[in-house]
Amino acid sequence: MLDQRLLRDDPALISGQLARRGIEIDLTGLQSIAIQERNLQEQRSDLQAEGNRIGKAVGQQIQAGASPDGPEVRDLRDQGNRIKQQVAGLEEEEKVLEARLREQLLTLPNLPDPRVPEGHSEADNVEVSTWGTPRRPTPGETLQEHWQIAERLGLLDSGERSVRIAQSRFVTLLGQGARLERALIAFMLDRHTARGYTEVMPPILVNSASLTGSGQLPKFAEESFKCADDDLWLTPTAEVPITSLHRDEVIPAEKLPLKYVAHTPCFRREAGSYGRDTRGLIRLHQFNKVELYWFCHPEQSQAAHERLTRDAEGVLEALDLPYRRIELCGGDLGFSAARTYDLEVWLAGAGAYREISSCSTCADFQARRSAIRFKEGKKTQLLHTLNGSGLAIGRTMAALLEAGQQGDGSVSLPAALVPYMGGIDRLSSPG
RNA sequence: GGAGAGGUGGCCGAGUGGUUGAAGGCGCAGCACUGGAAAUGCUGUAUAGGGGCAACUUUAUCGAGGGUUCGAAUCCCUCCCUCUCCGCCA
Structure with a gap:
């Protein structure tokens, strides 16, 4: 606000x-x-x-x-x-x-930070940096997309069963697929907590005050799933419950910054995306995400934004996944964001970069909606909030499968993940 | 879901409808005492909004919303939440 x-x-x-x-x-x-x-x-x-x-x-x-x-x-x-x-x-x-x-x-979005580049759409976003070398097919080689690999290896249901259970845009992970999802979550949580983040496991049903506090309501009600009989919604991102973790609080300045990491399932209706990304793990109604979140002093928020983004990038680097950092232009900024870096991972099978993390500073926008302040000496003022994915789990799995695919049909896993996979360094055909 | 109890300042806890933003205590801050500290003493210590350069002043807030009254923390109504016991349950 x-x-x-x-x-x-x-x-x-x-x-x-x-x-x-x-x-x-x-x-x-x-x-x-x-x-x-x-x-x-x-x-x-x-x-x-x-x-x-x-x-x-x-x-x-x-x-x-x-x-x-x-x-x-x-x-x-x-x-x-x-x-x-x-x-x-x-x-x-x-x-x-x-x-x-x-x-x-409440319907007016945040003001862009002065440094945000001018522009109307995605096309005007600015590439800030790149890391790693995108894998390209060698002559004669065909790189598969992750859903092809996953189905071949039996890592996930091909779709029919998940539709039976729920609807389209839901998946069921199976065997090593489910194991890999769990491994990625644990790996990321361990990594971030080792870097000073406090792990939280919040409610994933949230009330409308919480959604209003972080900016999803009143304008974007159609993006979330609502419980019919209660004032409760399935959270679209852990950003919502974590913002409200300190709603209506005054935090002593010396406690800042507060840094949280949370794994939660996220639920989105994906209204208006008919026909896009219908296969695989890219665009689902339910997906797992590890979210990074800072509450900080306004003077620290710019540096915090870089740090948080670096923490997200560190995960990609530890997993040997090439990526680039994009700064969003004014026209592409999310509702609550003052400034945003998107991290885009290289999907070797698709041959394209794809958003895997969005790291934003909201300045005092969410803090004002949620009445989150800090006290420094006698003065109480609004603090700043920042959030970023660290990372979206499903898309990470997709990138890993495409990056690690071998000529024999197996998928090699990065070394960092091996301990989390019970010593397995390769996913191979079930037979 | 059934029965009961209760929601007052950072915390504990008092409060007969009349100058109560609210006794007392704890905690915290400052000062005094001390070589330093503890103990002790004194002083101060909520939030939000308005006006003023400022000192200051004013309004609202005792779970929330209504009502009675010239006046409500105190009386009435509705709702929410918490706790205890029972039931159900991972």
């Missing part, structure tokens, strides 16, 4: 910044609501002060011996009643304005 003070003082600055996301919006109407609301509040609180004085005077007179039904007291009571009615009227107006203001404010 954006700062109301900024809205009152300089709405043009906000619309100027939002234009960098490709959003054209005139905020003068919203500004005048904010200012009106403020004026009403001022009038009302003055009246209430007057009412409080009268109330006290009544008490004093009665204690001084005046009759509760005497003329002086009755006169004061009448005054009190008049004020009460006026206050009630003002309060009602104020509430209406406040609700309208908040409702609209």
Whole structure:
């Protein structure tokens, strides 16, 4: 959520910044609501002060011996009643304005960081760096895509059974496939906790206040699965429960930064992606993800963003997976993000880079929605939140299968994973 | 799901409808005492919003929302949550 003070003082600055996301919006109407609301509040609180004085005077007179039904007291009571009615009227107006203001404010995305490159779409994103050498087929060699390899090796159900169990865009991992998923989760959690992250296993059903706090509601309700009988949703990312881990809290400055890592299943409706990535592990309604999350001091957030991104990149490097770092342009930024690096892993079979992690700083946007502050000396102010995948498990598995495929049909695994696979360094045909 | 108890400041805990943002204690901070510390004493110690350069001032907040009243932590209604016992259950 954006700062109301900024809205009152300089709405043009906000619309100027939002234009960098490709959003054209005139905020003068919203500004005048904010200012009106403020004026009403001022009038009302003055009246209430007057009412409080009268109330006290009544008490004093009665204690001084005046009759509760005497003329002086009755006169004061009448005054009190008049004020009460006026206050009630003002309060009602104020509430209406406040609700309208908040409702609209919640739909406005974060302001892009000044360093974010200009651009309208994915095509304008900027490649920042690359790591490793993408595997290309040698002459005469055909590299398979991960779903072909996985089905051949019996690592996952070809689809029919998962549809029977649930629907399309769900998978069932089997045998070494399930083992590899578990190994990747454990490997990443171990790696990040060794680097100072605190492991958390949060609820993965979250209430609507939590989704609002991190920015998924109210605008993106159609992206999440909702429980019919409760105010609970399947979390689309661990970012949601972790943000709310400290919702409405004031954290002592010396405790910052708080760094968390969580493995959770994630659930997304993927509305509007019909026909895209229908096979394999790339785009599913349910997938596993290890998420990195920082709560930090505003002055540290830029450095924290680099650190968090490096921590995600470190996983790819440890797994020998070539990747590149992309900085998203203004037009491609997510709703809550002020600045985002996407990490794209090389998929050898598909012959393309594919997003495997998105590392964002949200500045104080989520902190304001969620009322997460820190206290430094006497001062309490909003902190900054950052999040990034470290990494998406299914897509990591896809990249590993495609990168490690051998001429004999087996798949070799990177050394780092071997201990997590019970000593196995190769997945081979079940027979 | 059934029965009961309860939700007050960072924590514990008092609070008869009348100047209560709330006694007392703990904790924390500052000062004094000390060679230093402990102990002791004194002072201070919530959040959010408005006005003011500031000192300061004002409004709201005792789980949430309504109501009664000139005035509500205190009375009434609704809801939420927590705890205990029972039932069910991984």
